[in-house]
Amino acid sequence: MNHYTIQNAQTPPALDGAWEGPAWADVPAIDIANFHDRSSDHHPVTHAKVLHHETGIHVIFRVQDRHVRSVVTTPNGSVCGDSCAEFFVEPVAGRGYFNFEINCGGTPLVHYNAVSAAFRYDPVLIEGPRLEKVIIFHSMSKTVDSEITDPVTWFVQFTAPFELFEAFVGPVPRDSGAVWRGNFYKCADFTSQPHWAMWNRIPGALGFHRPEFFAPLIFA
16 A cells, blocks of 8 residues: 655745745655556546645645646536546544545535545535635636647645644644545546546545545655
8 A cells, every 4th residue: 555754844835836846846746647447548647745734734736638628617516527636635534534626727626524434425515715725726727628639737736724624523633643544536537538547546446435545644
């Protein structure tokens, strides 16, 4: 099973998508490269990096892609049909997980799911003022209606404060040595070249809501 060490940022990274910028240059990258068998032959090269700061969790994705599409602009819409990067995370063992799904145009879908021990999905939408606390940078236009077939590299970066998690699961561990669990994904369900990629592999049927296959995320 994979594991990843979340480094401590002395200052919160700028929300600018600078993959090799001062905050991110020395941060190890996660390789999201386990493609489900139902995927097309298009396998975009996708990486992510994560930092923690007293303000919360900071995540950045870099996707070297083609066949890029982004048409969902309503928050908590079905962004997984677009060119989309996703982070699922369980901060406290057995207390449920959160899914952050953001298409390349920066539209988010954020849920809390109280069920952590089985393949079951019973989400609570995070919306209104709570969703507004999830701050997002995106390098692509808000809408990409005509699919971009040429090679393009796009970035999505977001920050989520600890208070967002704690509103649902109570105090979350965040000191050095704290262990969360999670997985990272890339998908594009309704593009001409659909694909589904994972950091930690999920065997069998296609489905990302599988917390039993989340891997350790260790706070430095």
